[in-house]
Amino acid sequence: AQKITQTQPGMFVQEKEAVTLDCTYDTSDPSYGLFWYKQPSSGEMIFLIYQGSYDQQNATEGRYSLNFQKARKSANLVISASQLGDSAMYFCAMSAPSNTGNQFYFGTGTSLTVIP
Amino acid sequence: EAGVVQSPRYKIIEKKQPVAFWCNPISGHNTLYWYLQNLGQGPELLIRYENEEAVDDSQLPKDRFSAERLKGVDSTLKIQPAELGDSAVYLCASSVTSGSSYEQYFGPGTRLTVT
Numbered sequence: 001a002q003k004i005t006q007t008q009p010g011m012f013v014q015e016k017e018a019v020t021l022d023c024t025y026d027t028s029d030p031s032y033g034l035f036w037y038k039q040p041s042s043g044e045m046i047f048l049i050y051q052g053s054y055d056q057q058n059a060t061e062g063r064y065s066l067n068f069q070k071a072r073k074s075a076n077l078v079i080s081a082s083q084l085g086d087s088a089m090y091f092c093a094m095s096a097p098s099n100t101g102n103q104f105y106f107g108t109g110t111s112l113t114v115i116p
Numbered sequence: 117e118a119g120v121v122q123s124p125r126y127k128i129i130e131k132k133q134p135v136a137f138w139c140n141p142i143s144g145h146n147t148l149y150w151y152l153q154n155l156g157q158g159p160e161l162l163i164r165y166e167n168e169e170a171v172d173d174s175q176l177p178k179d180r181f182s183a184e185r186l187k188g189v190d191s192t193l194k195i196q197p198a199e200l201g202d203s204a205v206y207l208c209a210s211s212v213t214s215g216s217s218y219e220q221y222f223g224p225g226t227r228l229t230v231t
Binding site: 003004031033034035037040044045046047050052083091093095096097098099100102103104106107108109 | 149156157158160161165166168171172174205207209212214216217218219220221222223224225227
């Protein structure tokens with residue numbers, strides 16, 4: 001069963017506007033972590049933000065914030081004041097227990113294009 | 117602090133040839149991951165090491181793929197023989213441990229082209 005679902009293959013946003021990238025997850029374990037990564041065309045995966053399943057507040061890191069809705073099992077990434085350099089692939093990921101220890105599950109990604 | 121180092125960055129080989137990729141994780145990171153990433157897809161785990169022990173290799177095609185992390189530091193991933201379908205980016209990542217609150221740090225990847 002797919003653990004991480006990203007339903008937006010591609011998104012466009014005007015420079016300086018905010019954009020939300022959707023992510024839903026599936027786990028029955030109460031302890032898990034949610035992550036967002038950025039992958040520019042250069043190929044390197046860059047860690048952006050982390051949300052723990054027990055965290056009461058939404059995580060924020062600069063222009064990035066994670067809209068964590070536990071009951072809906074969603075962990076959407078919000079990028080405020082988009083910049084041209086934000087154009088990249090964005091991957092949502094979850095770390096959750098498996099029979100071999102914590103396993104990392106990645107979504108299929110969303111391609112974000114920032115329009116000048 | 118140096119990041120995850122991978123080499124080579126690019127490799128072109130003919131099918132049926134062997135190929136090896138090398139990864140040096142961030143110092144002090146006990147957990148090391150090898151991923152395969154196809155174009156337009158998310159990374160897929162091949163193998164995870166806790167120190168020198170391969171704790172999850174269930175997705176590693178063991179008929180042609182092998183990996184080692186002998187001293188619990190750097191690691192090598194090998195394909196022998198390579199097939200056309202192995203063309204992809206091979207990513208190495210490391211984390212302090214594999215606990216659910218620990219992010220992974222990725223290397224730049226090795227882009228493999230099999231002709």
